[in-house]
């Protein structure tokens with residue numbers, strides 16, 4: 416019985432939220448709300464936090480009140496990072512791109528100073544599903560059709576626009592993610608041409624972001640791959656993943672097997688490899704933040 420009541424309250428809240436905030440159906444639904452219901456909801460939406468704010472760059476780790484207050488205080492940019500679930504050779508977990516973004520996105524947001532990160536979009540186009548092509552030829556890969564991917568990004572971006580973010584920035588760590596983000600940014604820019612919220616595809620995160628990071632590592636840190644082991648893997652993805660979780664590159668098992676290297680570069684000792692990954696992320700986040708500042712101010 417008690418459960419039922421809680422659900423009813425939750426449903427009523429959702430209903431009010433939809434009714435009040437939806438711009439497309441506002442005319443129809445407003446007439447079904449009493450003035451008192453509207454007033455009650457307005458009070459709820461404007462209520463002060465009763466506790467101090469938590470700290471995170473990820474909106475999924477913040478309460479709606481914390482997000483509301485951050486937006487009001489000028490944190491008006493939201494980054495939508497796209498990763499993937501794909502084959503990455505014999506050592507790296509399928510979540511490679513997501514693990515890299517887990518470390519990189521907050522660093523970009525921190526450098527921007529007025530940004531948060533949306534949850535990582537883990538599902539992206541990875542190849543034809545049936546018959547399989549590309550990464551889909553390997554167990555564990557999850558692929559989306561281009562249409563599903565673009566629809567997913569469209570709904571996520573549109574939701575964040577409702578929150579009140581004024582700049583929505585798409586970044587993607589994998590090659591197959593890029594064209595869909597460009598398409599969605601172009602379509603929504605057109606659709607939102609008369610609105611405050613703008614959407615940007617910061618392609619620089621991937622291109623030339625990856626290559627610039629590789630050049631930085633070689634020139635500034637003096638670390639260059641000396642051979643190619645033949646896997647969908649390299650020292651950059653490995654070191655950056657290790658910042659989030661060394662287990663996801665099978666660090667311990669590789670040390671035990673005498674295979675703790677990639678393309679001629681040792682990944683032990685652990686501390687040094689993680690340090691290397693941190694420097695790469697620091698560089699790539701700075702490079703991307705610069706590019707985002709450029710598109711956001713345009």
Ligand SMILES: [Zn+2]
Nearest residue numbers: 499501589590
């Ligand atoms: Zn990829």
